[in-house]
Amino acid sequence: MKHVEGGICAVRGVKAKGIKQGKNGLAIMVADARELATSGVFTRNKVIAAPLIITREALSKGDLKAIIANSGCANAFTGEKGIEDARWMAGLLSKKLKCSPEEIGVASTGVIGRYLDKTWLAGHLDEVYDQISSSKEASSACVRAIMTTDTLMKEVAVELDNGVRIAGIAKGSGMIEPNMGTMLAFLFTDATLSRNALDACLRKAVDKSFNMVVVDGDTSTNDMALLTATGYRDCDEKTFQDGLDHVCISLAKMIAKDGEGATRLIEARVSGARTEGDARAAAKAIVRSPLVKTAIYGKDPNWGRVVAAAGYSGAEVDQDRISLKFTGNNKEAVLVDSGMIVEGKLEILKSIMDSREILIEVELGIGENSATAWGCDLTYD
Amino acid sequence: MKHVEGGICAVRGVKAKGIKQGKNGLAIMVADARELATSGVFTRNKVIAAPLIITREALSKGDLKAIIANSGCANAFTGEKGIEDARWMAGLLSKKLKCSPEEIGVASTGVIGRYLDKTWLAGHLDEVYDQISSSKEASSACVRAIMTTDTLMKEVAVELDNGVRIAGIAKGSGMIEPNMGTMLAFLFTDATLSRNALDACLRKAVDKSFNMVVVDGDTSTNDMALLTATGYRDCDEKTFQDGLDHVCISLAKMIAKDGEGATRLIEARVSGARTEGDARAAAKAIVRSPLVKTAIYGKDPNWGRVVAAAGYSGAEVDQDRISLKFTGNNKEAVLVDSGMIVEGKLEILKSIMDSREILIEVELGIGENSATAWGCDLTYD
Incomplete structure (x- = not known):
């Protein structure tokens, strides 16, 4: 296993882009897959944000072709209107991709109990969408777009000995307690794996990594990790698990040490x-x-x-x-x-x-x- | 119920005194009772300090005539030597009082994993013991002797409508988490109550007060609350419970707001x-x-x-x-x-x-x- 450059865009089929403007941020990640498979894990908080509700629902029906994420507003504790707004966000991207809104994952991070700034999001969609690319700068722009209290950018990409790549970006900081803010992780691989295999691997990796920083039961309303496989390369599950563990633990350690003023x-x-x-x-x-x-x-x-x-x-x-x-x-x-x-x-x-x-x-x-x-x-x- | 001056020395039969010198402190509380009854609750931490082990043992055999407490060293995680040292501390006071060491409660607060400074304690015993009195200054000196990270003195005394008095002193501060340090509470009353009644009332009061600051399972190695009744006045259990709740909640609130730099x-x-x-x-x-x-x-x-x-x-x-x-x-x-x-x-x-x-x-x-x-x-x- 070796580290490679490029963040999530190091993975074949992945294009991304993001923009950050003041508190608001918008990120888009699109997976052009040969054989698509996706999986997700979600917060155990009983107050669960609207984007997680609709993404979980979408995953129960099929795989996710793309992800739209915003920072600045968590769209949490926003009732029926929040659900509608999250669906609207999925719709923004599905129209561009000419797919069903249920093929879009939606993530939000920011203040709880406020409604989405739909004007800002709609106003910047084209700008972001039109620039999605597979450059390493695009991955970094995507990370920056979802940062809130984060002071460090969190991205990592590895290439396994068999040539399979696994990469991820994350946001979250762990200063006082792990629940200092939302933990989001977007993971991608070019491996060919079934949905069941992805689910099993993601759960194990999250348990060994993010859950050892983001303490069970202390998760925020918006925590989620999504894993997308684009299916261009064969990989046995054991080898994939090792690589995914490594990527998730690397990101978890970045979260752990990213406390305002933290030194160790x-x-x-x-x-x-x-x-x-x-x-x-x-x-x-x-x-x-x-x-x-x-x-x-x-x-x-x-x-x-x-x-x-x-x-x-x-x-x-x-x-x-x-x-x-x-x-x-x-x-x-x-x-x-x-x-x-x-x-x-x-x-x-x-x-x-x-x-x-x-x-x-x-x-x-x-x-x-x-x-x-x-x-x-x-x-x- | 009205508040009265004097801290624990407002309770008939109670004499106290303390000294603080640098990090070291020594406090003595003696109950001259007509009808003695005592009760205690102890930390739920699985690493439990030596003084708690011997005090719990003493309580299982009878009532406690007096308490000796030190600050500067928790005498926790000190193995067999720690147990011997705690027994030695009880012995210091029992010799003065000409009673069994098992009639003495022992409490410690300070650094974990260090041995007691027996030289300092033995060297200051006479000075403290010879000055025990029922003055309000004696109660305050006792509080100061057990303070470590505390910035506020915590003492309260009330007189119930039936004339019964209940008073307590405490140490502990709740800045970042309640486990910022040891929580000690020494409570006294001149009511006549059975050991069983005291036990029941203390458990209820602690659950409504200290346990709502010092979160269950997060208690330090040395947390304890001791309640001593000197038995000079009749009191029904319900009236006593209300008074004890009030005293414990008052002390708990003082602990809660005593964070370094805390403002609210x-x-x-x-x-x-x-x-x-x-x-x-x-x-x-x-x-x-x-x-x-x-x-x-x-x-x-x-x-x-x-x-x-x-x-x-x-x-x-x-x-x-x-x-x-x-x-x-x-x-x-x-x-x-x-x-x-x-x-x-x-x-x-x-x-x-x-x-x-x-x-x-x-x-x-x-x-x-x-x-x-x-x-x-x-x-x-």
């Missing part, structure tokens, strides 16, 4: 958990803990906060069997070994905390399950 | 929930949401964040039946009425958000249960 990426790996759910809960609790985040920002070697977070995570924990290690700046510090404090490590720990990427490893010592979660430090700048 | 107290009342658990979950999700907190700090009338928090709380929610009202500065703004956005309220909402205390009322419209939670805004100062 925190990776928490929990192993030795009784169940996988326990491992996931403990890893997420560590990266979510404001105490851990502020300790890392302040280079305060107060590692007890990591243990406390594991303790309240809901995971089964035996405090006499926990081991704890910090790694960063090519150094490592074992702080706890099977429940025993290892003295004299605080100076090394301080210099590890100066690293741009800090790995916290917790071995619970009571089972065989592991999980990894990502977050950033918490600053007051 | 947020009270979230959720009604019309299907279950009490749903009401509690939704109310807590609202006051915990960093999005709601930052919106309130920024006076940003982005009320959709409240609805989103209710949506991801786990509570059953039907977005077409939600109503939402903000109150503050003697003004109110109904923003959503049974799922319909009420337009034209954003200017009033901005001026409400300028209030020192902001009430957010959410009516879910699908049941009969309600709950209230407290938090503060989130600032970057």
